[in-house]
Amino acid sequence: MAIEPLNYLTPCLGRTFYKRDTNEVAKSLLGKIFVRKLALNGRIIRLAGYIIETEAYGYRDDPASHAFNGPRQRNSMMFGEVGFLYVYFLYGKHFCANVTARKNDARAGAVLIRSILPLTGQDIMSKMRNHSSNLTIGPGRVTEAMSISMAHNGLDVTQETSCISIHQGLDIDDIITSARIGISKANDRPWRYIAARFVSCLKLQNSVNNLFKLHC
DNA sequence: CGCTCGATATTCT
């Protein structure tokens, strides 16, 4: 599969993109371009990749969501305006990056960015990860490869000037759905989404074998 | 390839 290098920047997705049902946004984000601008050795480096795996997290309807028990310090972004980054620290080691998204009548919601397919800056990602394989497959790996941490919680991803932004890319309609990964509650909800055309990129990763539990 | 297990800090009960 040939992936075209990213030589130009497509426009940012606007606020209204995220002001829809969280699961719809999770599906729509597949194929969109996740961009991280990074100051390195006195220059601005751009890291970018297609979003190829996401998960939706809700509110009172979703016991697996951080928002389930109501607003707290950690999850406050999930209750705020849509199109912003919600970053949290997990297992004492990893960061996970979400984008807030929900309908007007929903109180909280966010989409977890689980995996991307590198388009530019793969060499930098490799250095950040200190690994040569599985660079950006898995939420903890995405944030490590792109150097994302708690400092980025609350960033507006609809602004081109933000150091993290999400841009127009592919319109994906070949979507695989499955149960979410790594949760013990609400396992019955098929709120994990994968761009089917890129599924071969995920297959290398062992944790993704759960992929076919629900579908295929 | 697939499975098990430890790391390690914040949040929840």
Place this chain on the structure above:
DNA sequence: GAATATCGAGCGA
């Protein structure tokens, strides 16, 4: 105290 939206090393086949 227990659980956690994870990762990678180590092991056996």
